[in-house]
Amino acid sequence: xxxxxxxxxxxxxxxxxxxxxxxxxxxxxxxxxxxxxxxxxxxxxxxxxxxxxxxxxxxxxxxxxxxxxxxxxxxxxxxxxxxxxxxxxxxxxxxxxxxxxxxxxxxxx
Amino acid sequence: xxxxxxxxxxxxxxxxxxxxxxxxxxxxxxxxxxxxxxxxxxxxxxxxxxxxxxxxxxxxxxxxxxxxxxxxxxxxxxxxxxxxxxxxxxxxxxxxxxxxxxxxxxxxxxxxxxxxx
Numbered sequence: 175x176x177x178x179x180x181x182x183x184x185x186x187x188x189x190x191x192x193x194x195x196x197x198x199x200x201x202x203x204x205x206x207x208x209x210x211x212x213x214x215x216x217x218x219x220x221x222x223x224x225x226x227x228x229x230x231x232x233x234x235x236x237x238x239x240x241x242x243x244x245x246x247x248x249x250x251x252x253x254x255x256x257x258x259x260x261x262x263x264x265x266x267x268x269x270x271x272x273x274x275x276x277x278x279x280x281x282x283x
Numbered sequence: 284x285x286x287x288x289x290x291x292x293x294x295x296x297x298x299x300x301x302x303x304x305x306x307x308x309x310x311x312x313x314x315x316x317x318x319x320x321x322x323x324x325x326x327x328x329x330x331x332x333x334x335x336x337x338x339x340x341x342x343x344x345x346x347x348x349x350x351x352x353x354x355x356x357x358x359x360x361x362x363x364x365x366x367x368x369x370x371x372x373x374x375x376x377x378x379x380x381x382x383x384x385x386x387x388x389x390x391x392x393x394x395x396x397x398x399x400x
Binding site for chain 1: 317325326327328329374376378388389390391392393394396
């Protein structure tokens, strides 16, 4: 079967760094996405990795290891507005997205 | 970046009526659009894949006669919830992918919140 695992909830302190992990088992791979979703809103795109390695974009970075079926999203200099759910999704061989359940990130002052 | 627009943003309807939700790609052509449903505190659930000019592909457990999908052009897909019931109340989101082979990113609409009384 296909599945994506990520922690249900994480807590971090404002100004700190947090890493959200995602492991996956899918039939086919055409890239891995990270999305941010605030309650009641549609997800917003954060990153897309299709090759191994680290992609940095401002305070957010995303890493992929295809051989290990593993990715992480790294958030630096955390701000209160970063409190949200972070969704890991893999695009399978048929170009459909397989979604993780999301990680709720709670930022404390 | 590319923009996907959904309409309406929210709708309240009576049980038994039908509701149509539109998904438009505003500045790009999308041969494929995806429709998702999200219940409170749950992840996005793919309902169907909408292909321009052909029948939609529905996920297991999604009633194709209840959730009618039409993708008549490269920039518009519609989802019609027929004979809506309170249990259909949810957040419906569409996404679109550019019509080119190396397109990776999916662009999401703002979502449509349906409340069935």
